Amino acid sequence: MSGIFCSLRQLSVSYRRGRNNAAALDRIDLDIATGERLAIIGESGSGKSTLARALAGLLPKGTKVAGEMLWPALGHPPRPGRDFGFVFQDPGTSLNPVLTIGEQIAEGARRHLGLSWKQASLRAEELLGRVRMPEPDKAMRAFPHQLSGGQRQRVAIAAAIAARPALLIADEATSALDVVVQAEIIRLLDGLVREDGMTLLFITHDIALASGFVDRIAVFRDARLVEAGPVHSVLSAPESGYTAALIASHRDLATPPLIAELSS
Numbered sequence: 671m672s673g674i675f676c677s678l679r680q681l682s683v684s685y686r687r688g689r690n691n692a693a694a695l696d697r698i699d700l701d702i703a704t705g706e707r708l709a710i711i712g713e714s715g716s717g718k719s720t721l722a723r724a725l726a727g728l729l730p731k732g733t734k735v736a737g738e739m740l741w742p743a744l745g746h747p748p749r750p751g752r753d754f755g756f757v758f759q760d761p762g763t764s765l766n767p768v769l770t771i772g773e774q775i776a777e778g779a780r781r782h783l784g785l786s787w788k789q790a791s792l793r794a795e796e797l798l799g800r801v802r803m804p805e806p807d808k809a810m811r812a813f814p815h816q817l818s819g820g821q822r823q824r825v826a827i828a829a830a831i832a833a834r835p836a837l838l839i840a841d842e843a844t845s846a847l848d849v850v851v852q853a854e855i856i857r858l859l860d861g862l863v864r865e866d867g868m869t870l871l872f873i874t875h876d877i878a879l880a881s882g883f884v885d886r887i888a889v890f891r892d893a894r895l896v897e898a899g900p901v902h903s904v905l906s907a908p909e910s911g912y913t914a915a916l917i918a919s920h921r922d923l924a925t926p927p928l929i930a931e932l933s934s
């Protein structure tokens with residue numbers, strides 16, 4: 671681990687039409703280390719996606735932001751597609767239905783790495799191999815609707831990393847997939863961020879899912895950061911009753927990493 675990638679200091683975010691003017695994020699202090707895999711855990715409405723959008727500079731116009739976001743490693747706020755890649759729950763929203771898979775992956779590489787279409791196309795095919803797409807050469811010419819949900823998510827991941835970003839944000843990226851495909855996509859993300867030394871922000875409502883592969887967990891509730899720490903400490907000695915309850919709610923699930931932690 672080499673230093674701080676991003677520091678949040680007293681970060682607050684309020685949407686223009688937020689419920690009862692309540693903040694969607696309330697005075698968050700959090701450091702994200704370069705190269706770490708950090709899970710952002712919280713139930714629906716806790717502010718997870720707001721955090722991702724704030725980091726990515728993708729908050730809607732008119733949103734009030736207070737506090738600081740510092741980027742010591744980059745020296746400037748991250749540029750979409752170049753310094754960070756985003757993978758969403760529904761690849762249907764991030765993939766363009768009228769472009770071939772090859773075109774949409776190549777586009778990011780061409781625009782941000784200054785490659786020719788031919789070079790970008792070669793990179794796209796290589797990326798399809800890296801995300802374990804069967805028959806990458808054929809997949810290059812396919813359209814999103816011709817692929818399964820899991821395959822579309824592989825394509826979305828390939829497009830997100832096409833410009834070799836330093837940060838990958840996965841926002842509920844596996845929530846719409848069945849458990850087998852979910853496990854495959856997580857293995858894939860884990861491998862890619864390790865190989866490329868990317869920093870990963872893995873946003874999920876599922877503490878058990880994240881605990882199997884991330885380094886640290888940050889738990890959010892009602893716009894506040896409840897606690898943050900290494901997976902093992904949070905699971906074995908949660909500081910808050912809320913986190914303890916989240917862990918307890920998974921006790922009966924056949925989730926080996928979490929159960930192993932709890933019984934050790």
Ligand SMILES: Nc1ncnc2c1ncn2[C@@H]1O[C@H](COP(=O)(O)OP(=O)(O)OP(=O)(O)O)[C@@H](O)[C@H]1O
Pocket residue numbers: 685686687688689693694712713714715716717718719720721730875
């Ligand atoms: N564009 C918006 N305008 C107004 N309020 C919003 C907007 N986006 C989110 N909110 C509100 O901000 C709060 C935090 O939402 P956010 O989407 O960050 O939560 P989340 O933890 O990601 O939830 P989910 O898992 O359901 O996506 C919620 O009360 C939500 O209703």
